[in-house]
Amino acid sequence: MSKYKAAIAGCGGMANTWVEYALQHEDIEIVALIDIKKEFAEAMAARHGISCAAYEDVAEAIEQSGANVVFDVTIPASHFKVSSTAMRLGCHVMGEKPMSESIAEAQELIRISDETGKSHSIMQNRRYIAHIRALRELIALEQIGRVGYVGADFFIGAHFGGFRDLMDSPLVLDMAIHTFDQARFITGADPVSVYCHEFNPPGSWYAGNASAICIFEMSDGSVFCYRGSWCAEGANTSWESSWRIQGERGTAIWDGHEAPYAEVVKAGQEAKFNLETERIEAPYSWTGRSGHAGCLDEMFAALAEGRPAETDSRDNIKSMAMVLGAIESARTGRKVDLSV
Known part of the structure; x- marks a missing residue:
């Protein structure tokens, strides 16, 4: 049984990198794909040979799939809604930059992370x-x-x-x-x-x-x-x-x-x-490892060790x-x- 059940929100080009990472790790199972149009999520599932349900709503996807990690690869305007919803529904969040569109939203995401005890880390692949x-x-x-x-x-x-x-x-x-x-x-x-x-x-x-x-x-x-x-x-x-x-x-x-x-x-x-x-x-x-793989390795290592990731939102808000x-x-x- 996989330790991490991942829902991937956003099925555009960059999401392929996150999907490929998950498929390479036995302890990560992709249980849901989410996009504003269900057919986009279905197309990604077919492209990668993934057997999971496709959704248009993040909350519905988490509740029906049992996801405990959400990869937020949506457009910047959606990051606050996706990440806040996911954490409130019991998921850790790993997202693309920027973490939100404003400092006020970023501060609220950190508050929600504190309140729920769920981690929120941001992809900064060029550190790796x-x-x-x-x-x-x-x-x-x-x-x-x-x-x-x-x-x-x-x-x-x-x-x-x-x-x-x-x-x-x-x-x-x-x-x-x-x-x-x-x-x-x-x-x-x-x-x-x-x-x-x-x-x-x-x-x-x-x-x-x-x-x-x-x-x-x-x-x-x-x-x-x-x-x-x-x-x-x-x-x-x-x-x-x-x-x-x-x-x-x-x-x-x-x-x-x-x-x-x-x-x-x-x-x-x-x-x-x-x-x-x-x-x-x-x-x-x-x-x-270099790039996205190195950053994701660190994110999952932080989860396993019960510590903030190097690119935790509390750090990333400063960038x-x-x-x-x-x-x-x-x-x-x-x-x-x-x-x-």
Whole structure:
């Protein structure tokens, strides 16, 4: 008998990744598929050879299937209703980002999680990459000393078509949370405030602002600067951004592709204009799986161990606040406080 009976809400493209994960694990049984149109759920069941009922209503699906875990892979506008309903009906929830459309909704989901004792964790798959884990460890070992500045550059010419081309803030709202969350993960610091300037440069194929510069003050006293564009043709960065982290004794570098490293000042030098540095390679001790699989592994491990997941909603709300705060700052032209 499977330990986890999963209902999957939302049968769009990303749901396939969640379905495939569940099918690879004997202790997870998919007992319900849910979508706004029942035929979409039925089509997914047929595509993956799943024998379970299809539903249009989350509450009905949980009550009739006996699900104890819900994968919320619906559109952002549905996350609050799906996740709150699932937790109140006795299910743990694992969902796609963003956890909700507002901080008020996110805070209410955390309250419901506390009230029901059910976990609520959010997919942040870009934490689960060996290179970023190594960069985090490099910083944690204080190889460059105390961090003062974190810079991330993200420049991609992304021709999606569809809804992103029509969004008001496609870059910040749909993509930047990955980089914002990575900055928190790498440094262990949380956001204090943000000033953001959004703009849409010449040649952009987006209706909304597809470029942004954000300056965050962080809880450890450092500054995190994000520079990004989704309409940048030529010399594209990695989807993981290009990182420069300045510490009191040196600098850590990660281009988003190759292994991160640091250049630190050699000890015992006499004072001079430019001090000599030495290269330090980042340590690789993490042995987890990459991407969505790694994040889902952590979510289920947390359930088994009775602890909050690394991407529990109580943590993720801080990354979400960075996104919504940046948008508010761009709209109002002022610095925004990010305490949540």
